[in-house]
Amino acid sequence: MTKTRLIVLAGNPGVGKSFVAKCIQDEVGAVVLETDRIRKELFPEPTYSGEESSETYAELYRRAEASLGRGEVVVLDATFNLKMGRDRACSIAESFDAEFDIFYVTCPEKVAKERIRNRTNTLSDADCEVYDIIDEGFEPFTRPVTEIDTDRPKESVREVVLEAL
Numbered sequence: 001m002t003k004t005r006l007i008v009l010a011g012n013p014g015v016g017k018s019f020v021a022k023c024i025q026d027e028v029g030a031v032v033l034e035t036d037r038i039r040k041e042l043f044p045e046p047t048y049s050g051e052e053s054s055e056t057y058a059e060l061y062r063r064a065e066a067s068l069g070r071g072e073v074v075v076l077d078a079t080f081n082l083k084m085g086r087d088r089a090c091s092i093a094e095s096f097d098a099e100f101d102i103f104y105v106t107c108p109e110k111v112a113k114e115r116i117r118n119r120t121n122t123l124s125d126a127d128c129e130v131y132d133i134i135d136e137g138f139e140p141f142t143r144p145v146t147e148i149d150t151d152r153p154k155e156s157v158r159e160v161v162l163e164a165l
Contacts, residue, residue, distance in 0.1 A: 005030075005073045006064060006093040010080035011105035012135050013126035014112035014119075016150030016157065020105050021077045023161040031067045033060055035078040036123035046125065057085060061092060068096040081138040090143065102143065103164060107151040109135070 007024060009017040021032045039046050039056040046052055060076060067074045080086050086102060093100035113128045126134075146164045150157050 004068055004071050004096055004098040006068060006089060006096075006098050006100050007073070007075045008080055008086060008089050008100075008102045009075060009077050009105055010086065010102055010141075010145070012079065012081075012109075012112055012138070013124060013131045014114075014116040015105045015107050016115075016148075017077050017105045018122075018124075019150065019154065019157065020103060020148055020161055021075045023158045024073075024075050024165065027162055027165060028073050030073040030075045032075045032077055033063050033067070034123065035060055036125075038063070040123060048125070048130075057088075061088060064089070064092055065096070068092065068098050074098075079134050079138075081134050083139045083142060086141070086143070101164075102141065102145040103161075104141065104145040104147045106147055106149050111151050 007030070009020055011017050018034065021034070024030050025032050035056050038059050039052065042055060042059060043052050057078070060078065064074050064076060076089060078085070080089070080102075090100050113131060116126065116128055116131060148157070148160055148164060
């Protein structure tokens with residue numbers, strides 16, 4: 001049995017966090033919790049206000065706690081651009097004596113923006129303007145992270161993710 005673990009996927013829109021989450025889910029059967037999905041469940045016509053974001057993250061953490069309480073491996077798929085959010089996730093992991101990791105998912109800005117422009121059938125409403133806003137306010141990491149660069153073929157990304165696990 002896999003030890004209880006909480007993995008935070010942090011990074012700008014369009015960098016490939018959801019693909020990385022799927023790789024982890026396929027490998028270890030993790031529960032993937034996405035702020036994009038939760039936001040749309042809570043707010044069918046989201047405005048992305050600060051209040052909406054606060055409620056979305058609160059629900060993300062509540063679901064993470066429930067899954068960790070069942071002994072599951074949990075992946076949180078969100079930008080996690082603020083230190084406060086990453087710290088909250090770490091506190092939750094500690095309260096369940098779960099392993100905790102931050103995977104910082106990256107790729108060049110032009111690649112991410114091209115992916116954003118070409119999105120179809122995605123939960124995310126983030127556009128290039130949202131990318132710029134998040135990027136500008138992305139707070140530095142204060143704990144160790146594993147960087148996963150997704151500017152490579154998908155099979156190569158999958159290998160890097162599995163190695164990181």
